[in-house]
Amino acid sequence: MTEQSTIYVLDTNILLHEPFAFLSFQEHDVVIPMTVLEELDNIKDRRKDVSRDARVAIRALEDTLVDASPEQVMAGVELKNKNETQSKPGRLSIFNDFTLQQKAGALSDNDNDNRIINTALYLQEKNADKRVVLVTKDINMRLKGKGAGLAYVEDYRTDQLVDDIKFLTKGYHKFEGDFWRQVHDCQSETDGRYTQHLLDKSLIPSAFINEYLIDEEKTFAGKIVEVQEDKVAVQDIGYDRLMGRQAWGIHPKNIYQGMALDALLDPSIDLVILTGPAGCGKTLLALASALELVVERGQYDKVIVTRSTPEIAESIGFLPGTEEEKMAPWLAAITDSLEVLHKQDESMASSMNYIMEKANIQFKSINFMRGRSIQNSLVILDECQNLTASQLKTIITRCGEGTKIICSGNLAQIDSNYLTALTSGLTYIVERFKDYTGSATINLNGVMRSSLASFAEENL
Numbered sequence: 001m002t003e004q005s006t007i008y009v010l011d012t013n014i015l016l017h018e019p020f021a022f023l024s025f026q027e028h029d030v031v032i033p034m035t036v037l038e039e040l041d042n043i044k045d046r047r048k049d050v051s052r053d054a055r056v057a058i059r060a061l062e063d064t065l066v067d068a069s070p071e072q073v074m075a076g077v078e079l080k081n082k083n084e085t086q087s088k089p090g091r092l093s094i095f096n097d098f099t100l101q102q103k104a105g106a107l108s109d110n111d112n113d114n115r116i117i118n119t120a121l122y123l124q125e126k127n128a129d130k131r132v133v134l135v136t137k138d139i140n141m142r143l144k145g146k147g148a149g150l151a152y153v154e155d156y157r158t159d160q161l162v163d164d165i166k167f168l169t170k171g172y173h174k175f176e177g178d179f180w181r182q183v184h185d186c187q188s189e190t191d192g193r194y195t196q197h198l199l200d201k202s203l204i205p206s207a208f209i210n211e212y213l214i215d216e217e218k219t220f221a222g223k224i225v226e227v228q229e230d231k232v233a234v235q236d237i238g239y240d241r242l243m244g245r246q247a248w249g250i251h252p253k254n255i256y257q258g259m260a261l262d263a264l265l266d267p268s269i270d271l272v273i274l275t276g277p278a279g280c281g282k283t284l285l286a287l288a289s290a291l292e293l294v295v296e297r298g299q300y301d302k303v304i305v306t307r308s309t310p311e312i313a314e315s316i317g318f319l320p321g322t323e324e325e326k327m328a329p330w331l332a333a334i335t336d337s338l339e340v341l342h343k344q345d346e347s348m349a350s351s352m353n354y355i356m357e358k359a360n361i362q363f364k365s366i367n368f369m370r371g372r373s374i375q376n377s378l379v380i381l382d383e384c385q386n387l388t389a390s391q392l393k394t395i396i397t398r399c400g401e402g403t404k405i406i407c408s409g410n411l412a413q414i415d416s417n418y419l420t421a422l423t424s425g426l427t428y429i430v431e432r433f434k435d436y437t438g439s440a441t442i443n444l445n446g447v448m449r450s451s452l453a454s455f456a457e458e459n460l
Helices: 012-017 034-043 049-065 070-075 112-126 139-148 239-243 255-264 282-296 323-327 332-341 348-358 389-396 425-432 451-459
Strands: 006-010 029-033 091-095 131-135 152-154 172-175 186-191 194-200 212-215 221-227 231-236 271-275 302-307 361-363 377-382 404-409 439-443
Touching (some): 006 012, 006 112, 029 112, 034 049, 034 091, 049 091, 212 255, 255 271, 271 425, 282 302, 282 332, 282 377, 332 348, 389 404, 389 425
Parallel strands (some): 131 152, 172 212, 271 404, 302 361, 302 377
Antiparallel strands (some): 186 194, 194 231
């Protein structure tokens, strides 16, 4: 079967996940069941983040179909080609699934998911020469579709850049044994306090800019500063120098934290992505570096702290107070880290209040970041594994001149119903920014919180 003969039936959650998803299927036919439009209509007025995505999807569909007649909408309206390699334009149509007659063997039509599945079954029966695919992020709906007789049921994967999370860039390359015993060709040049080595790229075939190099023997630590066609330029930092990094009194407990601090304190790096298990020090290192850069070094004017606010258990209800007071329960991890940084002070509460004012730490809701232009600030985006790629794009594009952003998250603790470790916005930006000269990614390997936390991370 040729790829030109495919019909994609989209579920509602696809358009909520990515409002312009119907444009991503190149030369294929895309069908939107009427039930999907009704669900979008019900969602668009809710007071939740997802309502905005519903409104954007509705407007995008309207812009595409605005000049089409009812007959054309049912038959399919041509979409513009997205790239030069596309062989022919795709088509978008609306299918009135409410006109379908209940058939023997079909699912009952008293459920919206069932109506969408029945639409795909009907199209599969009427278009035997074509490949009809139901696209949904709902795992149970995919199971129901297969059980009902759909030949093709798929997840939406255009924003999925890796097939397995174990292939995700860690931000460093660890060599077995002694690093220098594996180097056969090296040209070195010293400039000031740093030495730069020009190595054969075959030593690190998948080298990325700002990727760190370490070895098991703790004899070498360096950072890739340039990637050429057959050579890699590596700045020799030194293992002891990495372990000697410090920010606001915090010293690295392992080499991974050392690499993270090096990237966090580097003024040439505008985006630092910290991944790793719970208790590995992501938030503490980010906050300590923020205080060091704002208060001690004066490189930025303020610290803006934000995060997504999924409700893991019961709703905490309507919270009174200012925006920062409403965000306080969600940002307790930041205040916990502040307490750790100042627990030795004579009056911890007074120290925290002083630092909050001195560093101009502002707690902001992610809902109100859109439309802003953030200048000369350090932005800490915590728990960003719960954000989609489009949400992260919205935040990162807010950052103006002289702004550094720190994104941290644990891909094992995703609370969103529609995201997995592979489709999380955190995974997306790690892969998208791995070749960008102004970014660095560090996977903080190892739980430093406590032996209890470490055991729980490994065994639960």
